[in-house]
Each structure stands twice: as structure tokens, then as C-alpha cells.
Amino acid sequence: MKQLLAIEYAKLKKLTSIKIIFLAYMVIIPLWMYFMDFFFHEHPELKGLFTGDDFFVFPHIWKFATYSASFFNVLMGVTVVIITCNEIQFKTMRQNVIDGLPKQDVIISKFLVILAISLLVSFYTFLVGFVMGGIYSGFGNAYNGIDKVVLYFIQTLGYFSFAFLFAIIVKKPALSIIFFIIYFPIETIGGAFLPHVIYEFFPLKIYADLTPLPFFEKLVSQEETRTGVALWSMPEQLRLALAFVYILFFFGLSYFILKKRDL
């Protein structure tokens, strides 16, 4: 495990493109949060839906920070695609295997990279939430609702694993990125035509619902009162379990494909 991490670190430490993407991610998240805050100030009727409280105050900041950050998961998903497709395009994945790396270690080492990226972005999101929440409301109530950051971490792990599977299947970076991005609207559009209960089980829907719109619950209850029909929503535990099952499935399928494939 340590050895695989060392191998991946040696490969990635001088890859400038990831550093630039990560820097962009770091800058854009707080900016985006301020923009959303500004947007809701301009539309006070929407803000009323939320909680009536300030976004930047504990514990609301956790919901708000993770929701805002989740917009840019696709950015880090692209990073995962680049890292993976590079190895295929440069034929270094083939060379690694020839040099003695078992194919399962190829998959495990990429899982470790994805885990590290997820930890990194989750930690950064935690930091942004913590600092902003502290500035606006003091640190007294800081850890209330911090479980949202853990859910965000699982969400990123899910998205990045999904991106990895696309990269393994499609092999070409540009195409993989395009397919990965257009899968989002495809699933949403497909979901609109399917019964709500089935759509709830789709992978991206599950990951997206881990960090829902901050005023999502309020919207749902409003809708329920309006129509008089209770909407089915997946229990949180089931959603978490499925989130892990999908991650396992993505990596399992990647391994199966790689095992069968001639490099």
C-alpha cells in the first residue's frame, strides 16, 4: 500500500496541470459561495425558503459550503480522467505492468490517488467552511452539522470513481471528459421519464443527494403540502450503503475490463 502510494507520488508530483486545476478549485469555491450569497440577497424571496438565517453561520455553513463545492466536483473529476488517460496514452500503464506491477495494483494505486484527491478537496472544503463560519459566527458551534463534510467526501469519492471508470473504458482524455460531463444531463433527463422511486437509485442521483440544495427539504415539504402526496425519499443509511456499493462496482468493473484488455 505504502509502496503503491510512493509510486503514484513519484508520477504525479511534477504534473503541473493537476496543480493548476487544484489551484483553480481552491480559488473558485469561496468566490462561488460569495456569489451565491449575493444572488440570494438579490432574491430575498428565495432566501426565505432556506432557513431565514445567514448562510455563513454555523451550522448552515456546512450545508452551504459542501453544496457550493459540489458544483466543482466535475473539475476534479476531469483531473482523475487526465491522470488515468495519460497513463493509457503514454503507454506507461502497459510499461508499469511489464515492469512487474500486477493489474490489480494498477487499479488499487489509482484508487489510492482518488482517495487522496477526495480527502484533499474535502479537507479544503472543511477549511473554507470552518474559517468562514468562524468569521461570521464565532467558533462556539463549529462542529454542529460537520457530518455534511463526511457526506461530501463520500460524494467526491463516488464522482471520481465514476470518472475513473469512464477513463478506463474510453481511453482518450477528451472523449472521456465529454462522456463524463454529458452523462450528468443524460441521467437527469432519463430520470425525468422514469418513476421517481427508480430514479432515486441512479448513481449520480445518489451522490448528488448526499449534499442536497440547502433548502431542499423545505421545497419537498412545500410540494407535499401543495399536492397532498408524500414523496418517497431514500433513507439516509440506504443512500450511504448504495454510495459505497457503486464505488466498489466502478472499481470492480474497471479491474475486470483491464484484466481482459490487451495493453
Add this chain to the structure above:
Amino acid sequence: MGEIILEIKNLRKNYADVLALDSLSLTVEKGQVFGLLGPNGSGKTTTLAILLGALNATSGSFSWFGNGSKDENRKNIGSLLETPNFYPYLNAVDNLVVVARIKGMTDYHGRIEEVLKRVNLWERRTSRFRTFSLGMKQRLAIASALLNNPDVLVLDEPTNGLDPLGITEMRNLIIEIAKEGKTIIIASHILDEIEKVCTHVAILRKGKLLEMGPLNQIMSQEQLFLVKAGNLDALKTMVENLSDTHFVRELEGELLISSSLADAADVNRLFAEKGIYLSGLREYRKNLETIFLEIVEA
């Protein structure tokens, strides 16, 4: 018989509807410099890629070091397969660090310096791989193959992209490494290269093994002669009609013939008895190229 390093049994590989490798079986023993010969597309690279885990065989099996086809075997094999594959954004040293890590080496900095010096890349150690010329890339691949001092080297067209000086250096390097008692497997279509370094050869065509054995045994088949006469056409007709001689090809006004007669005097007598007096007759040292052409074109 020496210790068996590699044993291949009935190895087959199909690409869609093309049979790239057809029931190949062979054995390589410790200390051999084993040449895999064949025209382009004869299955040399396919064979090596299967042996190195990059391709899945359709059927058949192989075993390295009597230890099956386990992934860990490859850590003791240095290889250069087709193009050199490295991370273009990393420099020579960083690329070798990745390889060293995969091979499970712990203290590798001294060794990296050693191999980079051996292939004359030490001065360029901090240049990114993408700035290298083809010859430099090839030399980095050799350095990588030698990195953890493996017992076996597998080289696919090792002189590809090298200039004449580089080719000579590569040849000397191979001979030097062979002297250390290492086993080397080389695939090439440059026969001169094979003839100068190999102890054993296998000849492939269209995925089939045509001939295999020690180089000196393969080389000592029928004797070749260069003959010449006033009427070359009449001589050629006679060569073709006689049972003891075979026409091979015409070489600048002389005929290259093969004969079951070992002695030039016997050949001379044979033609004289048939009424043709040779104006030139000399033994022709057979090289691997002529043997190869005979075998492959037969």
C-alpha cells in the same frame, strides 16, 4: 542441460480473425543469448508482450524461472518492448525512480546514476523525457531495463533508432551483459545483429516456429559456393539439373549455389565431368541472412 529460465508451451494468440501466434513452444536456458528472428509481423513482439504480461494469450502457457506466469517474476526481468514508454513530463531520473519503486528497490539513487552513466545519459539526467531524441529515449529504456540488475533481459529490436555508433555500443553492451552470465532474449529482424551476439536462435514466420537451435548448428547446414563460367546461363541450367547442387541466387556475375559436397575440389570435378569448366570457384561463408532467407522462403 542448464537451468531452465523460460519455458513456453503451445502459446497461441488470435487478434480478431488473425492468428498472430500458432502453438509456439520453446525453452530458454540460463546464460543463453536467445535470438527470436522473423520478418515483420511474424509474431516476435506478440510473443514477448505475452511473456511480459502486456497481452493475454488465447491459449497455451509459459513459465519464468519455473515459477509460472506470476506478476512478481517480471520484477527480475529487464525489458525493452517496442517503443520506450516513459512519463514525458518527468526527467530521466524521476522516470527511473518510478521504475525502481515498481521493482521494489529501496536504495536506488546510486544505481540510477550507474545505469544512466552506462548509457551516456548522465549529463541529460534533469532533462524531461519529451525533449529526448529517439536514440536517447531508447538508451533510457536500456538503462531502465538494467536498473535492478535483473537475471534476464528481454530486448525487442534494441537497436531501433540508434545511429551506427549507438548500434555498436548496444552490441558491445549485450555481449558484456551476457558475459556476466545473464540470460538475454532478443527479437530482431536485423540478422547481422543477431549473428554477432546470439548463442541460440528461433526463426518464426506467420506465428509459426520454423527452426530452432544453437546458432552454430543452424549455421552449419549445406555448404555454399560462388561459381562462375564463360556461359553463365548454361552453368545455371546445369546447377538446377544436378541433384548435388542447388541454385540460390545470382551475385554480380557469379552464381551462389548450395551443395551437399563439402569440398570445393569435388564441386570442380563434378562440373568438369559434365563438360563445364569453371572460371571461378570459391567457398562462400554462409551468414545468418542467407540461412534465414532459405528457411523463410522455403
